[in-house]
Amino acid sequence: MAKINKRSWAEPYKMKMVELLKVTTRPQRIKALKEAGFNTFLLKSDDVYIDLLTDSGTNAMSDQQWSAFMLGDEAYAGSKSYYKLEKAIQEFYGYKYIIPTHQGRGAENILSQILIKKGDIVPGNMYFTTTRLHQELAGGTFVDIIIDEAHDPYNEFPFKGNIDIQKLDALVKEHGADKISYVCMATNVNMAGGQPISMANLKELRAYTNKHKLKVIHDMTRVAENAYFIQQREEGYKNVKIKDIVKEICSLTDGCTMSAKKDALVNIGGFMGTNDWEVFEEARNLVVVYEGLHTYGGMAGRDMEAMAVGIKESVSDNHQKARIGQVEYLGRKMEEYGIPVVKPFGGHGIFVDAKAFLPHLTQDEFPAQTLAAEIYIDSGVRTMERGVVSAGRKPNGENYYPKLELVRFTLPRRVYTQAHMDVIAESVAAVYERRNKIKGLKMTYEPKYLRFFQAKFEQIK
Amino acid sequence: MRTLTEPFKIKMVEPLKVTTEEYRREALKVAKYNPFLLRAQDVFVDLLTDSGTGAMSDKQWSGIMMGDESYAGARSWEHLESVVKSLTGMEYIIPTHQGRAAERILYSIIGGPDKVFISNTHFDTTRANIEYTNAEAIDIVCTEADNVESFAPFKGNIDLEKLEQLIKERGSKAIAAVIMTVTNNSSGGQPVSMANMKAVRKICDKHQIMMVIDGCRIAENSYFVKHREEEYSKKSYLEIAQEMLHLGDAFIMSAKKDGLVNMGGLLTVKDKELSVKCQNLLIISEGFTTYGGLSGRDMEALAIGLTEVFDEDYLNYRVKSTAYLGEKLKAKGVPVVWPIGGHAVYIDAKKLYNQIPVEEYPGQTLAVDLYLKGGIRTVEIGSVMFGKYDEQGKLIAAEQELVRLAIPRRVYTQSHIDYVLDVFDDILEMRNQKNGYKITYEPQFLRHFTSHFEPIKK
Numbered sequence: 001m002a003k004i005n006k007r008s009w010a011e012p013y014k015m016k017m018v019e020l021l022k023v024t025t026r027p028q029r030i031k032a033l034k035e036a037g038f039n040t041f042l043l044k045s046d047d048v049y050i051d052l053l054t055d056s057g058t059n060a061m062s063d064q065q066w067s068a069f070m071l072g073d074e075a076y077a078g079s080k081s082y083y084k085l086e087k088a089i090q091e092f093y094g095y096k097y098i099i100p101t102h103q104g105r106g107a108e109n110i111l112s113q114i115l116i117k118k119g120d121i122v123p124g125n126m127y128f129t130t131t132r133l134h135q136e137l138a139g140g141t142f143v144d145i146i147i148d149e150a151h152d153p154y155n156e157f158p159f160k161g162n163i164d165i166q167k168l169d170a171l172v173k174e175h176g177a178d179k180i181s182y183v184c185m186a187t188n189v190n191m192a193g194g195q196p197i198s199m200a201n202l203k204e205l206r207a208y209t210n211k212h213k214l215k216v217i218h219d220m221t222r223v224a225e226n227a228y229f230i231q232q233r234e235e236g237y238k239n240v241k242i243k244d245i246v247k248e249i250c251s252l253t254d255g256c257t258m259s260a261k262k263d264a265l266v267n268i269g270g271f272m273g274t275n276d277w278e279v280f281e282e283a284r285n286l287v288v289v290y291e292g293l294h295t296y297g298g299m300a301g302r303d304m305e306a307m308a309v310g311i312k313e314s315v316s317d318n319h320q321k322a323r324i325g326q327v328e329y330l331g332r333k334m335e336e337y338g339i340p341v342v343k344p345f346g347g348h349g350i351f352v353d354a355k356a357f358l359p360h361l362t363q364d365e366f367p368a369q370t371l372a373a374e375i376y377i378d379s380g381v382r383t384m385e386r387g388v389v390s391a392g393r394k395p396n397g398e399n400y401y402p403k404l405e406l407v408r409f410t411l412p413r414r415v416y417t418q419a420h421m422d423v424i425a426e427s428v429a430a431v432y433e434r435r436n437k438i439k440g441l442k443m444t445y446e447p448k449y450l451r452f453f454q455a456k457f458e459q460i461k
Numbered sequence: 462m463r464t465l466t467e468p469f470k471i472k473m474v475e476p477l478k479v480t481t482e483e484y485r486r487e488a489l490k491v492a493k494y495n496p497f498l499l500r501a502q503d504v505f506v507d508l509l510t511d512s513g514t515g516a517m518s519d520k521q522w523s524g525i526m527m528g529d530e531s532y533a534g535a536r537s538w539e540h541l542e543s544v545v546k547s548l549t550g551m552e553y554i555i556p557t558h559q560g561r562a563a564e565r566i567l568y569s570i571i572g573g574p575d576k577v578f579i580s581n582t583h584f585d586t587t588r589a590n591i592e593y594t595n596a597e598a599i600d601i602v603c604t605e606a607d608n609v610e611s612f613a614p615f616k617g618n619i620d621l622e623k624l625e626q627l628i629k630e631r632g633s634k635a636i637a638a639v640i641m642t643v644t645n646n647s648s649g650g651q652p653v654s655m656a657n658m659k660a661v662r663k664i665c666d667k668h669q670i671m672m673v674i675d676g677c678r679i680a681e682n683s684y685f686v687k688h689r690e691e692e693y694s695k696k697s698y699l700e701i702a703q704e705m706l707h708l709g710d711a712f713i714m715s716a717k718k719d720g721l722v723n724m725g726g727l728l729t730v731k732d733k734e735l736s737v738k739c740q741n742l743l744i745i746s747e748g749f750t751t752y753g754g755l756s757g758r759d760m761e762a763l764a765i766g767l768t769e770v771f772d773e774d775y776l777n778y779r780v781k782s783t784a785y786l787g788e789k790l791k792a793k794g795v796p797v798v799w800p801i802g803g804h805a806v807y808i809d810a811k812k813l814y815n816q817i818p819v820e821e822y823p824g825q826t827l828a829v830d831l832y833l834k835g836g837i838r839t840v841e842i843g844s845v846m847f848g849k850y851d852e853q854g855k856l857i858a859a860e861q862e863l864v865r866l867a868i869p870r871r872v873y874t875q876s877h878i879d880y881v882l883d884v885f886d887d888i889l890e891m892r893n894q895k896n897g898y899k900i901t902y903e904p905q906f907l908r909h910f911t912s913h914f915e916p917i918k919k
Binding site for chain 2: 017019036040041042043044045046047048051053054056057058059070072073074075076077078079080083102103105106109130133134137267268284285288289290291292293294298299300301302303447448449450453454
């Protein structure tokens with residue numbers, strides 16, 4: 001195993017403001033978890049020691065961002081801050097027209113309503129919970145066209161986010177190109193474990209979609225992290241700046257949705273981007289109904305300011321090196337303890353294979369949900385299930401049974417230190433030692449949509 | 462009488478740009494004569510809206526720094542939830558990124574084809590959200606509101622007789638809800654009395670109809686109840702608001718007004734089953750149930766704002782400083798909606814510009830002139846906002862052609878207001894002009910936000 005060279009990823013920042021944490025006892029945590037129905041989503045953040053639930057909106061902003069934050073122009077229409085945001089998106093991502101939204105799902109809602117017709121097919125490199133739901137609500141059917149390697153947690157293929165063009169071609173042949181709304185292309189595929197798509201694959205996709213006159217819509221919430229992997233792994237990109245790789249990725253697509261709460265280093269915000277004037281015009285009229293006037297789209301002026309600065313910081317080579325370096329550090333630590341983790345390590349977190357961790361549980365006993373609960377009880381570390389609970393049900397009511405049954409350890413950007421990483425790995429190791437004694441869960445409450453957020457569970461006796 | 466002073470001092474300022482009339486003439490051309498499309502930096506006094514434009518207190522800014530950005534179960538959420546529960550007396554609190562999201566969630570659940578909503582007056586986004594579900598929205602404000610010049614203490618009241626009559630005509634099953642907008646924005650920021658609210662509650666109970674309170678200016682309304690409704694003169698503003706909100710089955714708030722914040726909204730309901738439906742929709746388009754599309758710091762600021770807004774000195778300053786502008790304008794001979802409401806002064810543009818036909822939008826014309834002459838941004842609330850077309854494409858005009866001068870909370874000083882009054886001297890000289898504006902582009906919904914205009918030259 002390669003040794004970690006810590007010097008290679010020391011943070012290119014120091015702490016300027018801190019937030020105190022509460023340390024809890026094991027009995028307190030057992031009580032809190034029972035009250036939360038064994039769903040880590042329903043825990044109070046005050047009862048959490050290290051919060052790895054998500055990297056979404058949990059980032060630490062820089063002093064530059066806080067300073068811009070104070071400049072926020074809160075005018076209802078034509079705010080200065082909007083123009084700064086528009087300029088940053090045009091400069092760093094290259095989309096011509098932008099529609100701000102309060103967060104990513106606001107953009108997905110608007111885009112889906114405009115581009116998807118009832119009965120359409122929406123192919124994509126693996127589903128994401130809110131994305132697929134908006135596609136389905138607009139009348140479309142999501143079809144997964146990610147390469148098969150993505151479904152194998154131990155396959156070390158460097159670009160497990162790639163699209164299988166043959167799968168796409170089969171869809172085009174079966175349904176005809178006019179039945180396909182667009183190809184939904186995510187950079188750093190979340191549900192596959194934060195795995196990147198290669199530039200070569202993207203170029204191939206562009207060539208194919210050009211031939212069949214299909215749009216490519218970029219789900220770009222972690223585009224800079226994807227760009228880092230291209231720089232590190234793809235031939236010909238070693239000396240290219242992340243900034244330029246990001247721009248090249250965007251240039252191969254026709255529009256985007258973005259939750260800025262990830263890469264763009266803010267706590268709230270999102271946008272939709274397009275190069276197509278007609279789509280923009282329609283979106284501008286829809287955004288007023290759902291989000292807010294098109295020059296704020298549901299964001300405060302100060303949040304647009306912070307995003308404009310965050311976008312710039314996110315495409316810095318040094319930032320991504322430290323960001324992904326930290327994820328890798330945690331992954332290697334876990335590996336040293338013999339914990340089954342998805343390989344290669346992703347960009348925004350480490351994904352533990354709950355099926356391999358708890359082989360004595362069936363998928364109906366929710367192994368990933370169980371493991372997340374056990375880790376919380378052990379140390380107060382909050383993680384998230386990404387398995388059968390998150391996958392939800394098909395429109396016909398049957399459960400989706402995804403191949404991957406994972407617990408996600410998502411790292412907020414610039415928030416936790418190396419010592420926190422050590423505590424996390426040690427806690428998972430402790431749970432691993434007593435894995436054979438762990439019992440599964442049964443679901444006692446299930447909401448209609450996106451059940452993982454609010455479902456409740458009980459321990460099987 | 463002594464000068465009304467603010468119960469605060471300035472702790473942070475935002476510099477303004479001073480522009481010339483020539484500069485503004487160009488800016489208007491670029492903005493297609495729609496103040497919504499002007500760049501904010503080209504505006505000197507921005508009276509477009511009091512929504513999200515307020516100045517936060519140092520306590521709120523300190524709350525901003527305390528914001529807990531955890532995705533689920535944040536401390537800031539618990540703080541907000543406890544403040545709102547105590548204010549509304551409702552059990553289920555649902556945060557949203559702003560008011561229209563709360564409206565969309567509730568009305569898409571209880572609305573739909575063949576459903577009818579009855580209100581004192583639906584506001585623009587409310588009506589849009591209701592009509593989007595193919596339901597019908599009917600306004601039945603009290604008859605006192607028809608006469609914009611006469612004084613009546615509660616011109617925001619709903620017409621109780623018409624309400625009973627409508628329920629009889631349509632049948633209570635068809636009525637999705639009665640929505641009480643407090644204060645009543647579209648009819649001049651006029652208050653609703655507690656007596657009217659209680660009577661609506663009674664009627665709703667009798668016919669088993671849901672009662673929704675759209676209370677984005679609930680604190681300002683409480684001011685008027687205390688000063689105009691005898692039995693409430695001894696109660697605190699918070700107690701009055703609590704009593705009123707406890708009457709509703711659901712409460713909707715764009716917190717960008719009386720929440721004293723720049724972003725945020727609330728939906729609260731009494732019924733558990735309804736709350737689950739709302740939460741399901743919330744997660745799809747807004748965010749998880751404990752943040753609903755707001756950052757932790759915004760929830761923290763809102764929790765503090767909802768406490769500050771009921772302060773006696775604050776509300777006294779707020780309502781009296783709005784009246785200061787309105788009363789001075791009236792004294793100058795500018796036709797204003799009377800009495801002055803809580804958050805804004807409404808000018809009767811049809812009367813001021815009585816030579817401009819409604820088809821040429823006198824309200825829009827006045828809004829354009831105010832910007833041209835003084836860099837003042839206002840909004841038309843008339844046929845641009847509420848007008849429709851008949852089958853021949855002829856304009857069905859709104860009942861009134863108003864221009865609203867909305868006062869952001871704790872932002873402008875008396876000198877700014879005196880400046881606005883000076884600009885009206887120029888406007889009064891132009892009152893005999895004959896040419897208005899025509900629309901050259903308009904979207905399907907909420908056209909006032911993005912429409913383009915052109916001056917009519919005869």
